[in-house]
Amino acid sequence: MQEPQALRRWQLSSFGNEHLEQVERPLPTPGPGQILVRVGAVSLNYRDLLMVRDGMGMKFDMPFTPASDMAGTVVAAGADVRRFAVGERVINTFWGGWIDGQWTADAVLAGGPGPGMLASHVLLDAAWAVAAPATLDFAEASTLPCAGLTAWFALAETGALRPGQTVLVHGTGGVALFGLQLARLHGARAIVISGSEDKRAQTLALGATHVLMRDSDWPAEVRRLTQGRGADHVLELSSGPNLDRSLQAAAQGGRVSIIGMLGGETLSASFYAMVLGRATVQGIGVGHRRALEDLVRAVDVNALKPVIAARYAFDALPDALDHLARGAFGKIVITL
DSSP states (O other): OOOOSEEEEEEESSSSGGGEEEEEEEOOOOOTTEEEEEEEEEEEOHHHHHHHHHGGGOOOOSSBOOOOEEEEEEEEEOTTOOSOOTTOEEEEOSEETOOSSSOOTTOEETTTTSOOOOBSEEEEEGGGEEEOOTTSOHHHHTTIIIIIHHHHIIIIITTOOOTTOEEEEEOSSHHHHHHHHHHHHTTOEEEEEESOGGGHHHHHHTTOSEEEETTSOHHHHHHHHTTTOOEEEEEESSOTTHHHHHHHHEEEEEEEEEOOOTTOSSOOOOHHHHHTTTOEEEEOOOOOHHHHHHHHHHHHHHTOOOOEEEEEEGGGHHHHHHHHHHOOSSEEEEEO
């Protein structure tokens, strides 16, 4: 395919959906250590809604291009690039520069303040990408850098998830459904808390052992379903006051991973629920490149298929953001 002389991208000159505009810019040439990727798909995260709205309080230069997750094809490589060759399929890392081990302060967030992915072509440091799964198309692969890796990092990388354990998952968005799928992949059972009766059948079909309604006494029901033990792992995607109920549902010595903040930015929990339950409460800020490479291998070996709620054309970004804001069963993806 002959590459165009210009790229298309969505950008913001100031915050707010009404300021999103599509522009053309000259196609860049990769410098040393860089790759130019023709984007095949971009998956959207709840974070993207917040970044478009107000930048989540971060300071960076305008205009900026939103979105943090993409899959595409390398179309040019700069000097000294050994990781990838032209024609190879890649996905980006959410944290540019966090390769393994402990997080480092010089790591850069994709989609603000680092480079955004809502473009026809993206220039990246070659170290900020990994090979895409061979078993997934671009839309499916684009869901891994943030949502897929967040669930993997909570359960497999830091949680040491084992067969026979119980995973409690809040919601049916991208991270939640990856958590469900990864729990089943590891031989664990998944209990899902949902606010929508309409999603019960879909959630059970995906492998959940039970779906409990958010307005029920689900902490007590989780304990009943686990013969009094409680959940070994909790993916806490609501936070706020919901954390206290999650701790009530957790097993002695269980692990609660703080991931989302739909219930508010301030956490609220009982001292007794945390201390007497000996819970480990950990914050999950996605994960490093090596863990993403592990996830890609697991996806390919086990033929795991991410759940995509809808695919939108590049020009239909405003409609895709509206769908994301309303809530979706799985991921919202922009295809190019």
